[in-house]
Amino acid sequence: xxxxxxxxxxxxxxxGNTCLGAAVNLAEQFDAKLIGVAAAAxxxxxxxxxxxxxxxxxxxxxxxxxxxxxxxxFRRATKGIRRVDWRSAIAETTAYVLQxxxxxxxxxxxx
Numbered sequence: 001x002x003x004x005x006x007x008x009x010x011x012x013x014x015x016g017n018t019c020l021g022a023a024v025n026l027a028e029q030f031d032a033k034l035i036g037v038a039a040a041a042x043x044x045x046x047x048x049x050x051x052x053x054x055x056x057x058x059x060x061x062x063x064x065x066x067x068x069x070x071x072x073x074f075r076r077a078t079k080g081i082r083r084v085d086w087r088s089a090i091a092e093t094t095a096y097v098l099q100x101x102x103x104x105x106x107x108x109x110x111x
Contacts, residue, residue: 003030007104009097012040012070020077033083035104036074039096040066063090 008023020036027034042059067088078084089096 003027003032005033005035005104006030007035007037007101010036010038010070010074012038012066012093015073017073017077020074024077024081027078027081027083031082033085034078034081035085035087035100036071036078037097037100038067038070038074038088039091039093041090041092060090 003026006023006027008020010020023034026032040063042056042063067090071086071088074086075084087100
């Protein structure tokens with residue numbers, strides 16, 4: 001059996017690496033490309049930018065920092081993997097992960 005790519009959802013809210021660890025092991029075993037995907041959205045009550053643009057900017061900054069920390073966790077876990085890719089966005093998590101799954105035709109996912 002060959003796997004060319006494996007996509008794993010890396011949860012922004014959870015620092016546990018169980019699924020990520022499993023995906024790393026599979027990528028190493030099959031010499032597959034490992035694609036990490038994460039998304040986080042600004043809490044819905046604050047989406048109306050015309051009401052308080054400063055607050056929305058601050059919330060976006062917080063989400064961006066959480067996504068960066070999640071990417072850092074992914075990069076540390078995949079240090080020994082030859083082919084890795086990272087995808088993230090400020091977006092609704094399920095919709096974004098599904099969009100990326102359709103685009104990359106994954107072999108492994110965490111949800």
